[in-house]
Amino acid sequence: MPTGWIRLSGVERHNVRGADAAFPLGVFTAVTGVSGSGKSTLVGQVLAGVLADRQAGEEATGAGERFCASVTGLEAVDRLVQVDQKPIGRTPRSNLATYTGLFDAVRKLFAGTDAARERGYTAGRFSFNVSGGRCETCQGEGFVSVELLFLPSTYAPCPDCHGARYNPRTLDVTLNGLTIAQVLELTVESAASFFAGTPAAERALTTLLDVGLGYLRLGQPATELSGGEAQRIKLAAELQRTRRGHTLYLLDEPTTGLHPADVEVLMRQLHSLVDAGGTVVVVEHDMAVVAGADHVIDLGPEGGDRGGRIVAAGTPAEVARGPGAVRRRIWRRRCGTDRARMIPYGPTRSEPYGDDRARVSGGLCGSPRSHSLFIAAIEGSGMPLGQAVAHSPVRVQPPKPSSSIWATMSRTGSRVPARPAAGR
Ligand SMILES: Nc1ncnc2c1ncn2[C@@H]1O[C@H](COP(=O)(O)OP(=O)(O)OP(=O)(O)O)[C@@H](O)[C@H]1O
Numbered sequence: 001m002p003t004g005w006i007r008l009s010g011v012e013r014h015n016v017r018g019a020d021a022a023f024p025l026g027v028f029t030a031v032t033g034v035s036g037s038g039k040s041t042l043v044g045q046v047l048a049g050v051l052a053d054r055q056a057g058e059e060a061t062g063a064g065e066r067f068c069a070s071v072t073g074l075e076a077v078d079r080l081v082q083v084d085q086k087p088i089g090r091t092p093r094s095n096l097a098t099y100t101g102l103f104d105a106v107r108k109l110f111a112g113t114d115a116a117r118e119r120g121y122t123a124g125r126f127s128f129n130v131s132g133g134r135c136e137t138c139q140g141e142g143f144v145s146v147e148l149l150f151l152p153s154t155y156a157p158c159p160d161c162h163g164a165r166y167n168p169r170t171l172d173v174t175l176n177g178l179t180i181a182q183v184l185e186l187t188v189e190s191a192a193s194f195f196a197g198t199p200a201a202e203r204a205l206t207t208l209l210d211v212g213l214g215y216l217r218l219g220q221p222a223t224e225l226s227g228g229e230a231q232r233i234k235l236a237a238e239l240q241r242t243r244r245g246h247t248l249y250l251l252d253e254p255t256t257g258l259h260p261a262d263v264e265v266l267m268r269q270l271h272s273l274v275d276a277g278g279t280v281v282v283v284e285h286d287m288a289v290v291a292g293a294d295h296v297i298d299l300g301p302e303g304g305d306r307g308g309r310i311v312a313a314g315t316p317a318e319v320a321r322g323p324g325a326v327r328r329r330i331w332r333r334r335c336g337t338d339r340a341r342m343i344p345y346g347p348t349r350s351e352p353y354g355d356d357r358a359r360v361s362g363g364l365c366g367s368p369r370s371h372s373l374f375i376a377a378i379e380g381s382g383m384p385l386g387q388a389v390a391h392s393p394v395r396v397q398p399p400k401p402s403s404s405i406w407a408t409m410s411r412t413g414s415r416v417p418a419r420p421a422a423g424r
């Protein structure tokens with residue numbers, strides 16, 4: 001299925017010492033491994049480095065070159081997009097709406113109203129970053145710095161606009177009953193219905209919904225966004241773009257903190273990038289994501305100096321079957337017992353099996369002591385791992401940073417459908 005491969009040999013960076021890594025093109029690859037095993041190093045620094053070097057031009061002897069002995073297959077990639085968790089802006093003057101370009105469309109809509117035309121207000125009037133329409137007391141920030149004797153200065157809502165950021169004359173203009181300040185207070189979700197039928201605004205809003213950010217307010221300052229939110233905003237901005245050529249997307253843990261339902265939505269978006277002819281490489285802990293990948297690269301076996309090696313690579317099923325020794329060790333560590341039992345997932349829940357059976361059965365497994373649930377092999381159950389998680393009668397949390405294709409799922413619901421291997 002891959003259209004080609006990027007092969008890095010002799011990778012040397014941090015704890016990755018002399019590894020050979022191959023990334024398939026035109027498919028979705030998940031890079032897994034325990035914390036500190038070298039995932040971000042391999043993907044975010046080495047792979048990104050060699051591609052960035054290539055983009056910068058052949059003469060560049062930049063970061064990537066120094067990280068590995070030789071590289072092949074880069075010529076198939078036209079563009080590198082690294083969707084990281086760095087802030088989208090460092091001042092409260094940039095926000096979700098300004099970053100995605102949505103605010104440009106909104107300001108034009110306001111300038112197009114009869115009230116704005118009568119007053120001669122252009123789109124610039126509806127910016128809080130330039131003088132004209134903004135509140136000058138706070139220069140459009142909505143708050144002012146208050147100097148306190150003997151204490152560090154602090155911020156208070158602006159006494160004039162009370163946080164609205166605009167002057168009263170600007171707020172005389174409404175669009176379908178809302179002022180520009182009120183529009184900035186809308187969540188993405190309510191804005192999507194408010195702007196339904198306005199293509200320019202709809203496109204940005206739809207992509208933000210697509211990456212599970214419906215709950216954010218349009219005017220939420222960049223400084224108040226989490227790393228994961230910033231990453232998904234970048235992804236949304238990228239999804240809006242018309243795509244030309246072969247793009248390689250790199251993402252480091254894009255599902256951090258996401259609700260499982262939103263993980264699914266996000267994955268659909270990432271897979272659509274592959275469908276459009278791109279390559280996606282994600283560093284990922286979420287086993288539902290890993291199970292849905294076309295290719296898995298598992299780093300380990302542990303963190304730091306004991307990691308940095310590629311312990312398995314292949315399809316999720318191949319990696320789950322994996323080398324016995326590695327699998328068994330992880331299994332024991334996760335379960336905290338050798339007597340781990342497994343409940344095969346299926347319409348009829350039969351007796352728990354020992355872990356020898358687990359190798360081939362797959363599904364949800366539980367340890368009698370910890371009451372944790374484990375996702376075992378995908379093989380043999382006839383049900384893909386992602387689907388097993390989705391259909392699980394047990395509510396599962398996103399897995400903690402854990403290892404390889406095995407994930408600890410702690411129960412959140414109090415209703416326990418079957419006590420794993422109790423009394424056996
Ligand atoms: N700038 C650095 N200088 C030296 N060592 C580093 C540096 N960054 C990371 N390391 C080390 O390299 C190893 C791999 O780190 P890396 O960030 O790649 O791990 P990871 O697999 O992405 O982990 P996590 O899941 O926690 O993000 C770790 O032992 C880490 O301490």
Ligand SMILES: [Mg+2]
Binds near residue numbers: 040041283
């Ligand atoms: Mg990392």
Ligand SMILES: [Zn+2]
Binds near residue numbers: 138141
């Ligand atoms: Zn003000």
